[in-house]
Amino acid sequence: MSKQRVIVVGNGMVGHKFIDSVINSDNAENYEILTFSEEPRLAYDRVKLSSYFSGSTVDDLMLTSEEHYQSAGVIYTLNDKVVDIDHDNKTVKLASGKVERYDKLVLATGSYPFVPPIPGKDQPHCLVYRTIEDLEDITASAQESKVGVVVGGGLLGLEAANALKNLGLETHVVEFAPRLMAVQLDEGGGNLLRRKVEALDVNVHTEKNTKNITAGEKHRYRMEFADGSYLETDMILFSAGIRPQDELARNCGIDVGERGGIVIDNYCRTSVEDIYAIGECALWDSKIFGLVAPGYQMAKVALSHIDGGKEEFTGADMSTKLKLLGVDVASVGDAHARTPGAQTYTYEDGVNEVYKRLIVSEDRKKLLGAVLVGDVEAYGTLQQMCVNSMDLPEAPEQLILPASDGSAGAAMGVDALPDTAQLCSCLDVTKGDIVDAVQGGCCTMGDIKEKTEASTGCGGCAALVKSVMDNELKNLGVEVNNHLCEHFNYSRAELADIVRVKKIESFDELLDSHGNGGLGCEICKPTVGSILASFWNDYVLEDKHMGLQDTNDIYLGNMQKDGTYSIVPRVAGGEITPDKLIVLGEVAKEYDLYTKITGGQRIDLFGAQLHELPEIWKKLVDAGFETGHAYGKSVRTVKSCVGSTWCRYGVQDSVGMAIAVENRYKGLRSPHKLKFAVSGCTRECAEAQSKDIGVIATENGWNLYVCGNGGMRPRHADLFATDLDDETLVKYIDRVLMFYIRTADRLQRTSVWLENLEGGLDYLREVVIDDKLNIAQELEDEMTSNIGKYQCEWKTTIENPEKLKRFRHFVNSDETDSNLAYVVEREQRRPANEQERENQIPAVEVTA
Amino acid sequence: MSANAVSDEQQTQWIEVCDKNALDSDTGVCALINGKQIAVFYVGKLDEVFAIDNYDPIGKANVLSRGIIGTQGEHICVASPLYKEHYDLRTGECLENSDIRVTAYAVKIENGKVLIAV
Ligand code: SRM
Ligand SMILES: Cc1cc2nc3c(=O)[nH]c(=O)nc-3n(C[C@H](O)[C@H](O)[C@H](O)COP(=O)(O)OP(=O)(O)OC[C@H]3O[C@@H](n4cnc5c(N)ncnc54)[C@H](O)[C@@H]3O)c2cc1C
Ligand code: SF4
Ligand code: FES
Numbered sequence: 001m002s003k004q005r006v007i008v009v010g011n012g013m014v015g016h017k018f019i020d021s022v023i024n025s026d027n028a029e030n031y032e033i034l035t036f037s038e039e040p041r042l043a044y045d046r047v048k049l050s051s052y053f054s055g056s057t058v059d060d061l062m063l064t065s066e067e068h069y070q071s072a073g074v075i076y077t078l079n080d081k082v083v084d085i086d087h088d089n090k091t092v093k094l095a096s097g098k099v100e101r102y103d104k105l106v107l108a109t110g111s112y113p114f115v116p117p118i119p120g121k122d123q124p125h126c127l128v129y130r131t132i133e134d135l136e137d138i139t140a141s142a143q144e145s146k147v148g149v150v151v152g153g154g155l156l157g158l159e160a161a162n163a164l165k166n167l168g169l170e171t172h173v174v175e176f177a178p179r180l181m182a183v184q185l186d187e188g189g190g191n192l193l194r195r196k197v198e199a200l201d202v203n204v205h206t207e208k209n210t211k212n213i214t215a216g217e218k219h220r221y222r223m224e225f226a227d228g229s230y231l232e233t234d235m236i237l238f239s240a241g242i243r244p245q246d247e248l249a250r251n252c253g254i255d256v257g258e259r260g261g262i263v264i265d266n267y268c269r270t271s272v273e274d275i276y277a278i279g280e281c282a283l284w285d286s287k288i289f290g291l292v293a294p295g296y297q298m299a300k301v302a303l304s305h306i307d308g309g310k311e312e313f314t315g316a317d318m319s320t321k322l323k324l325l326g327v328d329v330a331s332v333g334d335a336h337a338r339t340p341g342a343q344t345y346t347y348e349d350g351v352n353e354v355y356k357r358l359i360v361s362e363d364r365k366k367l368l369g370a371v372l373v374g375d376v377e378a379y380g381t382l383q384q385m386c387v388n389s390m391d392l393p394e395a396p397e398q399l400i401l402p403a404s405d406g407s408a409g410a411a412m413g414v415d416a417l418p419d420t421a422q423l424c425s426c427l428d429v430t431k432g433d434i435v436d437a438v439q440g441g442c443c444t445m446g447d448i449k450e451k452t453e454a455s456t457g458c459g460g461c462a463a464l465v466k467s468v469m470d471n472e473l474k475n476l477g478v479e480v481n482n483h484l485c486e487h488f489n490y491s492r493a494e495l496a497d498i499v500r501v502k503k504i505e506s507f508d509e510l511l512d513s514h515g516n517g518g519l520g521c522e523i524c525k526p527t528v529g530s531i532l533a534s535f536w537n538d539y540v541l542e543d544k545h546m547g548l549q550d551t552n553d554i555y556l557g558n559m560q561k562d563g564t565y566s567i568v569p570r571v572a573g574g575e576i577t578p579d580k581l582i583v584l585g586e587v588a589k590e591y592d593l594y595t596k597i598t599g600g601q602r603i604d605l606f607g608a609q610l611h612e613l614p615e616i617w618k619k620l621v622d623a624g625f626e627t628g629h630a631y632g633k634s635v636r637t638v639k640s641c642v643g644s645t646w647c648r649y650g651v652q653d654s655v656g657m658a659i660a661v662e663n664r665y666k667g668l669r670s671p672h673k674l675k676f677a678v679s680g681c682t683r684e685c686a687e688a689q690s691k692d693i694g695v696i697a698t699e700n701g702w703n704l705y706v707c708g709n710g711g712m713r714p715r716h717a718d719l720f721a722t723d724l725d726d727e728t729l730v731k732y733i734d735r736v737l738m739f740y741i742r743t744a745d746r747l748q749r750t751s752v753w754l755e756n757l758e759g760g761l762d763y764l765r766e767v768v769i770d771d772k773l774n775i776a777q778e779l780e781d782e783m784t785s786n787i788g789k790y791q792c793e794w795k796t797t798i799e800n801p802e803k804l805k806r807f808r809h810f811v812n813s814d815e816t817d818s819n820l821a822y823v824v825e826r827e828q829r830r831p832a833n834e835q836e837r838e839n840q841i842p843a844v845e846v847t848a
Numbered sequence: 849m850s851a852n853a854v855s856d857e858q859q860t861q862w863i864e865v866c867d868k869n870a871l872d873s874d875t876g877v878c879a880l881i882n883g884k885q886i887a888v889f890y891v892g893k894l895d896e897v898f899a900i901d902n903y904d905p906i907g908k909a910n911v912l913s914r915g916i917i918g919t920q921g922e923h924i925c926v927a928s929p930l931y932k933e934h935y936d937l938r939t940g941e942c943l944e945n946s947d948i949r950v951t952a953y954a955v956k957i958e959n960g961k962v963l964i965a966v
Contacts, residue, residue, distance in 0.1 A: 051947035055905065060947070446921070486921070508893075519874075519893060521918035522927035547874030547916070551929035554875070554914065559929055563909035809910075811866045811877035811888070817910050819903070834908075 006306065007092060007102040008035040009082045009248065014279030014295035015108030016043030016063055021303050023072045033074045034100060036092075038081045039131060042066060047292055050159050052135050053166040061132070085252040087272050104274050104306050107249060107262060108299075111242040111280040111290070116151070120213030125220060125235040129160045138237065142167040145234030147219050149173075151210060152239035153180040158324040160239045161202050165325070168838070172203040172231060174223070176240075179206060184320060184331035188346060189371040192355040196327045196374070201835070205231065244281045244288055257283040266312040268302040276302040289316055293425045293457075300428070317387045317425060321372075321379045330376040333369030333386040334359055342368055347400045349374075356400035358382075360392060367392055370400075380464040388421050414464075414471045423464050426457025431468055438472040445469070484746065485523040487515050492671065492746040496531045500742070500782075505536060506544045526550040527746045530633055533669035534741045535782065537789035539796055541803055552631030555807065556793055557613055560606060562820055562831045565613060567593070567605040568630035569620050570666060573640040573658030573678070574601030583623040587616055594828045600637035600675070602628060607829065609816055614807050617794040626666070626792040633747070634669045635676070638662035639687065643680030643697070650680035652697030657726075658686075661695070664730065667790045668737070671744040671753075675710075689717045692750040693733055698722070702729045706736055706764070709751035718754070718761050721769065731780065735768040738779035860954060862963040871897070871962065876913035876926065878902045881966055886953060887913035888962060889926060889937060897957055898937035899964050901950035904928045906942075912950070 006022070008015045015035060022031055037043075044061040052061065069076050077094070084093040085105065093099050113128035115121055125141045128134055142148065148164040150157045153175030164171045173180070179190030180197065194204050209226040216222040219232040244261040255263040255271035261283025268276045268284075279295035280288065289295065294316035304311035321330035337344055341362030348355050354374035360367055367385045372378060378399060385392070393399070419432035429452045437451045445462070448469055449455055455462045482491040488511075490498070495510070504510045507528045511520055520528075529548030533540060540549055541556075552558045557565030569584070584603055588595045591612055593605035608616055617627075629635060638661050641647070643654030658678040668674070677688035678695040688694030694705035700723040708717025721732060744753040757763060766772040797803050809817050821832040865879045865888060873892030878885055885902035902910045907930030915926040920943055925934040934943040940952035954965040 048947060054947060055949065056947050060949075487919075518919035519891065519917065519924065521920060522916040522932060525916055525918060543872065546872055550916070551914070559911070559914070561907070561909065561930070563907075563911040563914075563930075805870070806872070806875075806877075809878060810880040810885075811870055813880040815880055817885075819910050 003030060003032040004103040004306070005032045005034070005101060006104045006106060007100060008033065008106045008108055009092070010108040010110055010245075010279075010281075011035045011037035011039070011043050011076065011078075012108060012110045012279065013043055013046055013063065013292050014110070014299050015106070017296050018106055018108060018278060018299040018303060019069075019074055020064070021299060023074070025303065025307070027307055028072075034102075035074065035076045036080055036082050036094060037076070037078050039133075040079050041132070042069065042076065042078070044132065046130070049129070049132075049135065050163055052132070053139075053163045058132055082248060085248065085254075085275070087252065087275065090274070102274075104276065106302060107254075107270070107275065107277040107281060108279045109245040109248060109281045111244050111288075113238060114241045114243045115238045116210070116240055118210050118213055120221070121236075121238070123213065123221070126213065126238065127235065128238050129156065129163075138163065138235075139167065141235045142169055145169060145220070147172070147233045148235045148237060149223065149231060149233040150237045150239055152241065153177070153204065153206065154183060154239065154241070155181060155320070155322070155324070157239040158197070160237050161197075162325045164237065165200075165202065169235075170203075171201070172205060172233065173197075174208045174210065174225075174231065175204070175206045176209055177206065180204065181329065181331075184335055184371075185329070185373070186336055186357060186371050188348060188357060189329070189331075189335075189355050189373045192348075192353060192373045193324075193327060193329060196353060197325055200325050200327075202325060242280065242288075242290055244283065246281055249277065249281075257286065261288050264298075264313075266301075266314065267305040268298050268313055269305070276305070278302050284313060285315065287315075289318070291316070291318065291320070293428070294318075296426070297428055317383070317422070319379075319383045319386070319425075321376055321383075328372070328374060328376040330372040330379040331370070332372075332379070332383050333367070335369045335371045337369070339368050345397045345400060347397070349402075358396055358400055360396055364396060365391055367396070367399075372400075380461070384417055384421055384423075384464070388418055390416065390418075414468045417468070423468060424452075424454040424457065424461040426461075427453040427455075429454035429461075429465075434465060434468045435472050438469055438476065442469070443473060443478065482745070484527060485521055487511065487518050487520050487524045489516065490514065492527055492531070493743045495528065496534070496742055499528070499531050500535050505532065505538075507532070507548050508544070520548075522550070523746070526553070526633075529553070530669045530671065534786065537667070537669075537786045539791060540793060541797060550633075555610065555613065556617075556627060556631060556797065557608070558631050560831070563817065564606070564820065564831075565608050565610065566630070567608055567613070567616060567620075568598065568602060568628040569625035570628040570662070571602040571637075572662040572666070573638055573655050575640070575655055575659060580623065580625065583620070583625075587619050591616060592829060594830055601639050602637060604630070607822070607831075609809065609820070611808050611816065614798050614804050618798050621792070621795050621798060627794040629667060629793075632669055633672050634667065635662070635665045635674045637675060639675075639677035639691070641679050641685035643678075647680055649683060650697065651699055652680055652702065654678045654680035654686065654695075654697055657695060657697075657702070661693075661730075661733070664787060665733075665737070667793075668786060670737070670741050672747050672749045674737070674750070690714065691717060693717075693736070695729065701725050704729060704732055707750040707754040709749050711749075713751075715751040720761070720765065732768055734783040735776055735779045736764070738783050739764070739767055739775075742779075860965040862956070862958075862965050865962045865964050868957050868960050868962055874917055876915065876917065878910070878913040879964065881964060884966065885910050886964060886966075887926070888955060888964070889913070889917050891917065891924065894924075897955045897962060898924065899953040899955040900926070900935060900937060900940050903950065904930055904933075905948055905950060906933055906945075907931055 043063045081095040082092050083095050091099050091101050113130050127137050148169040149172045150160045151174050153173045161171050161173050180193050210223050211226050212224040214222050216232040220234045222230050222232050224230045246256045246262050249262045250256045262277040264277050264282045270277050278298035301311045301313045319332040337359045342359050345358040357371045359369040370382045417431050421431045433452050442448050442451050454465045483489045525548040588605050594607050596604050598604045638658040640655045640658030644650030675691045676693040677686040677691045679686040679688045680697050688696050690708045690710045694717045696703045702724045703722045704720045705717035706720045709715045821837050822829040823832045871890035876887050876889040886899050887902040889898045902912050904912050911929050915929045917926045923936045925936050940950040942948040
């Protein structure tokens with residue numbers, strides 16, 4: 001059989017998808033493919049166009065390359081336009097005069113930006129946003145402009161506004177409708193979006209109908225609105241919608257819709273035999289689809305039909321979820337409640353700026369649509385319920401209400417989804433496809449992406465795809481593993497056992513003997529570093545351990561948002577002498593450090609640069625301070641109340657005990673940080689019941705509480721033992737902590753550890769108090785050995801010239817980081833925010 | 849723009865940065881070259897050096913030299929110390945977001961010196 005000659009007019013996203021599908025199909029050799037593009041390059045990713053303004057290059061945006069087309073035998077011509085179709089003789093004619101014969105013709109001519117017919121719209125700095133050339137024009141124009149206006153407050157308009165902001169312009173959005181994103185959002189959602197966008201310094205003007213563009217006084221142009229008001233600007237970007245590019249079809253006798261668009265049937269056939277239309281130029285059921293996913297589906301359908309198949313295009317879900325100017329927005333199905341009888345549920349949280357609305361059927365059984373602004377977590381669930389017409393739960397409002405226990409409210413068991421549910425609309429992947437892939441052996445997201453292409457488009461479906469994968473793995477009885485990372489098939493607790501029992505002393509030794517190759521990563525390195533420190537307690541910056549240390553540990557300070565560090569000396573039990581306070585004040589003054597009392601009863605000095613750390617710490621160590629390990633997953637503070645020495649109610653010396661406890665465990669590294677407190681009586685002023693280890697004085701000794709937590713999920717500590725004497729108290733704490741260090745997961749606080757410990761508190765008592773496992777002595781010995789090796793890491797470091805060399809910003813220069821910028825607030829400096837930074841750029845650079 | 853480091857030896861101008869032994873195994877340092885901050889990493893196991901921009905485009909601070917280095921599958925990368933995105937040390941590509949990349953530079957060790965081409 002001789003090859004069929006297929007001509008694809010337009011090499012945009014959809015035209016390319018069609019060609020790519022032919023190349024990858026089993027029948028590829030049956031076809032000879034030709035394509036013509038008006039643009040100077042082959043297909044690129046228009047969806048990601050805006051990333052050009054945040055650093056992507058044209059190369060990054062390309063979807064294919066000339067080499068790829070050549071090697072696949074695709075014949076292409078760039079910079080040339082198809083101007084005529086002779087469907088009787090089955091030929092097309094190009095602007096260059098060339099004529100080519102076809103067997104099948106596929107029109108993928110896309111659309112063009114609509115520019116409203118406003119007088120003055122054709123001036124030089126009035127631009128549109130669709131092609132790479134447009135981006136270049138916008139960039140050039142922005143260089144000569146200070147103010148930019150986007151006409152159109154839809155999805156693309158807001159993206160364009162973001163681009164103008166990124167280019168440093170004062171940005172305005174002018175919208176004809178009363179709200180932003182009128183197509184996707186209802187009034188409430190649109191209003192909230194507007195507030196959020198305005199908070200980002202984009203000026204929004206709604207219900208403005210531009211009548212005329214004339215010369216401005218302060219800026220290049222003046223836009224005159226129908227209501228008599230005006231706005232001056234240096235450039236204008238039109239983003240007022242798209243129109244299907246149907247000129248060619250229209251001129252050649254192919255049916256087009258009343259308001260444009262090439263009419264197609266369910267097989268993507270036009271009114272003329274052997275001519276198909278796909279993508280944004282096509283009109284199906286009187287609808288144009290302005291998104292790429294439906295276009296991709298049409299490409300598949302058209303190819304199927306040409307190939308003798310029976311696939312049909314049956315419409316597409318236009319639900320969208322996106323981040324516009326950093327604001328999360330989603331719209332599902334019938335967002336405007338246009339379905340007769342539709343009922344709605346609305347949830348609005350003015351404090352956290354969240355708006356959610358559900359549109360349900362008259363009988364409240366089915367979800368028709370939804371609008372989400374500010375919190376789009378429920379999108380996946382809602383979109384699936386909507387497209388699959390799944391039954392709503394009894395109380396549909398639960399889907400948008402925050403759950404009272406703080407967990408996500410709208411989670412839906414993925415089991416409930418039908419196999420036909422489309423999870424990834426970009427690549428048309430269903431739940432069934434994922435399930436098949438898992439049954440075929442895929443068990444990571446990487447495998448799934450490779451096998452099904454799911455999540456390789458916009459990425460919006462990743463969470464849903466992963467939960468379907470995990471669920472199916474579970475159904476298959478595959479244990480969803482607790483392996484630390486790709487480098488170790490062991491959990492943290494297992495690795496801790498291996499290190500302890502086999503006396504492994506370095507990361508490389510462990511990786512070589514028990515790892516999966518590679519070099520390790522930022523998960524396993526610090527975890528193993530911490531395990532080694534818990535058991536052997538070497539100096540953390542020793543050569544073989546240095547590369548394992550996390551962000552903060554490696555420079556023995558907490559990295560702040562601008563790359564500088566904070567300094568937190570230990571103030572055991574919160575007790576500090578006036579002399580030491582004066583030293584802290586003097587040092588802070590000398591280095592202009594922002595100074596604050598922490599929530600842990602000590603003092604934090606912020607804003608020290610890398611090279612200043614050793615000098616500052618030298619002064620502090622000389623004055624008798626030690627490191628506070630604020631940077632480590634390690635013992636932080638022991639909070640105390642003043643206790644019996646001063647307080648009229650105190651029954652024991654809580655400060656004395658707090659200092660003793662802090663000095664005993666300081667420097668102990670553990671799976672997560674450890675916090676303690678000691679209160680002098682039952683009034684509990686030190687809040688010991690919110691700590692990992694809490695001690696409260698009694699008439700007869702001490703009550704010990706364990707596994708409390710403040711922070712994200714507070715948990716009251718459990719009363720573990722009562723009326724302990726000093727010695728027993730310490731013994732029990734030793735054992736609890738060491739048992740935790742041996743058995744906890746990575747970054748698991750004691751609260752979560754206890755909740756996951758089989759047998760719970762009773763079991764912990766059996767191990768620690770009754771010594772059921774016969775390890776109490778071991779645990780104590782391990783603690784004693786750890787304590788015996790304590791050193792102040794800062795003292796060791798400032799005494800070691802080799803290590804000090806690392807505390808410089810540059811290895812080859814004494815200069816310092818030039819990127820730091822500060823402003824003074826309440827008499828102290830703090831990092832300048834982005835806007836303040838911009839304002840600090842000298843004005844001279846912008847003028848001229 | 850090709851970020852892929854190794855370029856034509858003849859045309860490249862190599863700039864000396866520091867002694868090799870100023871680099872500690874499996875950590876990074878920052879070099880100042882023609883006013884640009886460049887993070888230089890030494891992977892002991894491979895006896896290889898890598899160089900990329902020091903500026904973290906997501907955290908917006910000059911910190912990449914202070915991240916942990918390791919592997920993600922085939923990629924040798926550094927995890928930003930601020931928010932832990934991975935950057936491929938050979939190409940500068942951000943593994944979490946293909947829209948973002950930093951520049952990768954050709955770098956080598958010769959006669960105990962670290963040399964970078966910019
Ligand atoms: C400085 C300080 C805030 C302050 O100005 O008061 C602070 C600052 C930080 N806290 Fe905190 N926390 C501070 C007291 C607390 C407290 C109060 C306390 O300890 O009594 C809590 C709640 C109690 C608790 O932990 O149970 C607290 C709960 C957290 C959490 C949540 C932990 C949790 O289990 O939910 C984090 C996040 C984490 O560790 O993953 C955190 C993390 C952080 C980090 C490390 C965040 C980061 O990675 O940059 C901050 C760095 C500090 C720095 O750069 O020096 N911080 N943080 C306090 C230092 C205390 C100290 O002297 O060491
Ligand atoms: C800034 C921006 C952001 C977007 N964001 C999203 C998003 O987040 N999600 C989403 O789904 N969609 C998005 N879109 C829409 C998406 O890009 C389009 O749906 C998609 O590109 C349509 O593909 P197409 O092939 O039909 O048209 P196009 O990609 O426009 O391709 C048509 C091509 O045909 C050429 N052509 C036209 N006529 C002729 C002729 N006679 N001869 C030769 N060549 C011709 C054109 O020059 C063009 O190159 C966005 C679009 C823009 C501009
Ligand atoms: S806890 Fe008791 S001793 Fe401590 S300050 Fe309060 S009342 Fe006084
Ligand atoms: S929905 Fe876009 S990648 Fe799956």
